[in-house]
Amino acid sequence: MNTGKIPVGILGATGSVGQKFVELLSDHPWFKISDLAASERNSGKKYKEAVNWIQSTPLSDKIGSIKLKKCEPELDSKILFSALDASVAGEIETEFAKRGYFVISNAKNHRFDPEVPLIIPEVNPDHITLIKNQRTKGAIITNPNCSTIGLTLALKPIQDKFGINKVNVVTMQAISGAGYPGLPSMDIIENVVPYISGEETKMETEPLKILGTYYENGIVNSDMKISAQCNRVPVIDGHTECVQIALDKKTGLDEIIRCWKEFKALPQELNLPSAPMNPILYLSEANYPQPKIHRNVDGGMAVSIGRLRECSIFDFKFVVLSHNTIRGAAGGTILIAELMKAQGYFDGVIC
Secondary structure, rough: OOOOOOEEEEOOOHHHHHHHHHHHHHOOHHHHHEEEOOOOOHHHHHHHHHHHOOOOOOOOOOHHOOOOOOOOOOOOOOOOOOOHHHHHHHHHHHHHHHHHHHHOOOOOOOOOOOOOOOOOOOOOOHHHHHHOOOOOOOOEEEEHHHHHHHHHHHHHHHHHHHEEEEEEEEEEEOOHHOOOOOOOOHHOOOOOOOOOHHHHHHHHHHHHHHHHHHEEOOEEEOEEEOOOOHHHHOOOOOOOEEEEEEEEOOHHHHHHHHHHHHHOHHHHOOOOOOOOOOHHHHEOOOOOHHHHHHHHHHHOOOEEEEEEEEOOOEEEEEEEEEEEHHHHHHHHHHHHHHHHHHOOOOOOOOO
């Protein structure tokens, strides 16, 4: 039956992020899951036979009965969400793009390719136009690192109005960010691990591209300076970040809070299905935000901010919380696809 929905596929469908894609897309108003792809050893198996389902909602029989395919560019769906591990994502995504597929990727491999947009839909939707510079039949579009997204959404309204020249951020990142099964319990219970491979570099560089200026031939990165320290903590979901900022223009606490509360962008104007009504929730209570309480605000797509104070070294300091597997991974990537559909990039895709 023709539902009018656009068929989509998921690469790396059996992993934790792949499962979150399945969960969020199972009843999506615009997209329908038509292809699930995974490793060669699982090819031909029914999804429910190959996956160790760890999501809170039950796996539907309809999705569970889909037969897994290889991650090769012979899928029926022309729009693909990539949850592939970085060890294999680069070449696979490139090959799909060459063969005419739109690959919207959560992997890190292509984030800094000059012609590949690195997108947070509320922050830099204009950067999607970069795909016209890709010399392929299809295109690759990337979602940033999970910890980058919460930070950059918090910075965007302040950067636009007052300018930011320096940022210091210390993260307390949930264990789900390490995938499943993640860290051994004896490494993380009653412990903090002050190292996440590659994470600090991502946080110090990705926002510069995202907040950069788009020109016809590429992006000129922001000249903001960012220093990051990243820690893994015994929290299941929700990345917490303690942020300090130095501004170009003087302002006060009330003005910054007003920036956050009033911030809305193109996804809200377009009323995209996954877009939070308010991308940023400011909490005035002294002990908020907390992952256990606030990670699922607006379906896990909103960023919660609290504890804004003046800083004796920088100008201001505050705390940011975002859901790392929803806003920071599958949900944010789906929002990119919704934006592209609303802007006509998928016109002509067979429904």
